[in-house]
């Protein structure tokens with residue numbers, strides 16, 4: 001017989017966390033990942049790690065837990081940044097609390113963050129963090145973190161839509177993908193102008209592995225590729241794809257794999273490069289002219 005303790009997939013930390021915005025103290029739920037609880041499945045083309053349900057523990061989604069959320073004012077960011085909100089922004093973060101509460105209510109109805117995380121609270125935690133990174137200084141790379149939050153929210157909204165099939169989560173998923181593309185692109189231009197740095201930042205994009213700068217460039221490219229259809233003018237669309245090919249080229253570098261540049265991501269980037277090249281050719285054929 002298994003007792004309840006042995007079948008637990010999360011636990012609560014003994015020490016309390018204090019919210020820097022409203023002062024509320026709470027205990028944080030953490031994932032237990034050992035003893036065969038997490039069975040890694042395949043990696044998607046968006047570098048998302050899928051997990052097989054375990055017979056003993058059921059379905060576990062590690063994406064639900066990395067964002068710490070204050071149960072009262074709903075201030076929320078990645079745990080490692082929770083205390084890093086600058087003092088100058090505390091007042092605005094506090095006066096924004098009503099907006100955060102409304103944001104959650106409108107999408108999911110009331111959610112109690114003192115209780116264990118479910119899928120909806122997991123998604124809401126990323127919505128809230130997307131909002132709260134506006135209060136953070138550039139030292140924590142808030143722009144790319146907004147991108148990561150939007151991307152993970154999009155993944156989880158896709159899961160929820162597949163389960164409930166009501167259409168509304170799919171609609172918000174598209175908005176989150178557009179947000180992800182916007183923030184990843186803005187982050188890339190912030191790096192180029194020296195406004196933000198990704199040094200020492202966990203770039204994920206998933207919780208299982210940090211794919212580093214190459215992973216970052218790959219995500220920018222795949223989001224640009226998948227959302228290319230948003231540009232209705234074919235010639236403009238092809239020109240955007242030409243820019244995306246340049247982003248992927250940066251990723252190739254010498255073309256050799258190394259510890260920081262695993263061969264897997266090079267292979268995925270090559271596939272994407274070929275797909276985009278093919279698509280540009282098709283547009284050129286349709287327009288009857290060369291664009292490069």
Ligand SMILES: [Zn+2]
Pocket residue numbers: 019020021022023024070071072073074075
């Ligand atoms: Zn709070």
